[in-house]
Amino acid sequence: MIAWRYLRAKKSEGGVSTMTWISVIGIALAVFALIATLAVRAGFRAEFVDTILGSNAHVTYYSVPYEDDLGNINRAITDYTEVSERLRAVDGVVRAAPLIRAQVIAAFNGRNAGVQVLGIEKDNLLDLPRINDPETGMGDIDRFDEGIAMGAGVARMLGVGVGDQVRLISPDGVKTPFGTSPRVSVYEVTYVFTAGRYDIDQTRVYMPFVEAQSYFNRDGVADEIEIITQDPEGLDRVMPGLWDAAGSQGQFLTWKQASGAFLRALEVEDNVMFVLLSVLVLIATMNIVSGLIMLVKNKGRDIGILRTIGLTEGSVLRVFFICGTSVGVIGTVIGVILGCLFAIYIDPIFALVNRISGGGVWDPSIRGIYYLPALLQVKDVVTAVALSLFLSCVITIFPARRAARMNPVEALRHE
Known part of the structure; x- marks a missing residue:
């Protein structure tokens, strides 16, 4: 009181x-x-x-460098189907999918933009929540096998809409007696996504895996295998099993390491x-x-x-x-x-x-x-x-x- x-x-x-x-x-x-x-x-x-986990792999598998038949140092994964199955069988792993990753130039109506192309199978693309989002995406993702999926930032820079035909130009094309000629292909934009990250939307393009193998001269191989886990924050419990499944021929990069800084x-x-x-x-x-x-x-x-x-x-x-x-x-x-x-x-x-x-x-x-x-x-x-x-x-x-x-x-x- x-x-x-x-x-x-x-x-x-x-x-x-x-x-x-x-x-x-x-x-x-x-x-x-x-x-x-x-x-x-x-x-x-x-x-x-x-945004990292919704549009990227939780863990990425790479092959250790080896010398191919021509004497070149190579990191391509030739047995990607078998490796994917072994990694998928690890407790705590939801999905393991092979990928093709490369840089190209996208062109449309006189506009150009450097983009990163990821070759991925349709079912694996549908499992990415930030990409397969009906509220933010435009177009029909079910038609992905008929064309390509493009980030909203890339589409905005090029002035591209769903249904437009975009040229992809790769400097590493067909080898001729006069040198390597650029490879140019035209693809329909069937889907435009917004991943929620500016850097992803401004650079990323998805292409069907088989088409990417053909376009980038990766027949029968994959560049990497992306792994999705049940608990991305608790990777310490999954990594020992992944190392055992990979053996001595594999290397891993986790999302925490990639974004650690x-x-x-x-x-x-x-x-x-x-x-x-x-x-x-x-x-x-x-x-x-x-x-x-x-x-x-x-x-x-x-x-x-x-x-x-x-x-x-x-x-x-x-x-x-x-x-x-x-x-x-x-x-x-x-x-x-x-x-x-x-x-x-x-x-x-x-x-x-x-x-x-x-x-x-x-x-x-x-x-x-x-x-x-x-x-x-x-x-x-x-x-x-x-x-x-x-x-x-x-x-x-x-x-x-x-x-x-x-x-x-x-x-x-x-x-």
């Missing part, structure tokens, strides 16, 4: 109402910033990983941001100290009277401890509400900011994905709440102890 009266007392009555509100607002904004940052951090990583950079950035925002919360809770010190100074006479009529040091300490922690709790609750609302409604908020700024706030060519994601996780909210309440409690102890140890004689000497 005493703590509540002190908190809502006006300045003319010896209270610190203004300082109390400043403390509440500061803590609320700090907690809001911490939760919003943690949500965006988690959302960005989840979206980035999802970026994921490590994200982790370092996450840790730095958490430390900086924790300092922001600490600075916000320091306002509680200022408010309580002023409150103790203004309430010196009251403390002396309370101690004279029998209130113990512990009781006085609890009065001012409740004052400080109440400010921390109220600010934390407000910050949690604001942070959760920001994470939930980030799309309309970001759209409004983008509209006010005239567009161009989020450049997918730099950040890789097309929008700012946010993933609200319980553990992030709990972390922010625990940090704020812990700092509020620790900071409050010092001015509360000062009030409890005040000598009642000295407090009432001049009254």
